[in-house]
Amino acid sequence: MADESLLNEDWTRVVTQLGGAAQLEISARQTKAFVRRRQIPDAVSLLRLMLAYCLGERGLRSTAAWAASVGLADLSSVALFYRLCQCGDWFAVLVEGLLAAAAPKASRGRLIRIIDATTVPQAGPAARRNSELWRVHSAFDLPYERFGHFELTDQQEGETFDRIPVVKNEIRIADRAYLQPDRIAAVRDAGADVLIRAGWKNARWLDAKGLRSI
Secondary structure (H helix, E strand, O other): OOHHHHOOHHHHHHHHHOOOHHHHHHHHHHOOOOOOOOOOOOHHHHHHHHHHHHHOOOOHHHHHHHHHHOOOOOOOHHHHHHHHHOOHHHHHHHHHHHHHHOOOOOOOOOOEEEEEEEEEEOOOHHHHHOOOEEEEEEEEEHHHOEEEEEEEEEOOOOOOOOOOOOOOOOEEEEOHHHOOHHHHHHHHHOOOEEEEOOOHHHOOOEOOOOOEOO
16 A cells, blocks of 8 residues: 555545544444554544555554654554554454445345354364364355354254254255255244255255145
């Protein structure tokens, strides 16, 4: 990131896009990224320091020197490192807000979740000899482009459609491995709609009276 972009109208636009100085102050304090005014006067200045270091080409020492030269903050490279270490949760909140603002509107406010699982080998000689695996069950929240739920089990636990708790009114999507009638019914009863990718012949379709319809 060029120095000028932190000092001119581009920087003002960045602050506005992130909700403005007041909102940045609130979110920084809530996540404890900015607790008290010492070497850094406010949350906007902390954000400028964070982006200058993360997106620029300087190290900690050079970033601290730059901040002092432009009157942004006067602190050592060690103090800067400590302050940046406190910003992880705050940065996640800022990115989440940007993603939410850019989320597609096709879901009409409903959460769309993609359900799937994957396996990874367990560590250790005994586990490798027995081909033991960890199974990671996950839900990807499509509108927010992020994973909203993880669950770790061993290989004895299979992929089940209702394992991950339902968010009421969500649209739950999965592949044919999750074509599990009883578990689909449990998800529907919990208030979700479902979409399973599978062939027509992979399921037996019944009508409301329990009679075969197809």
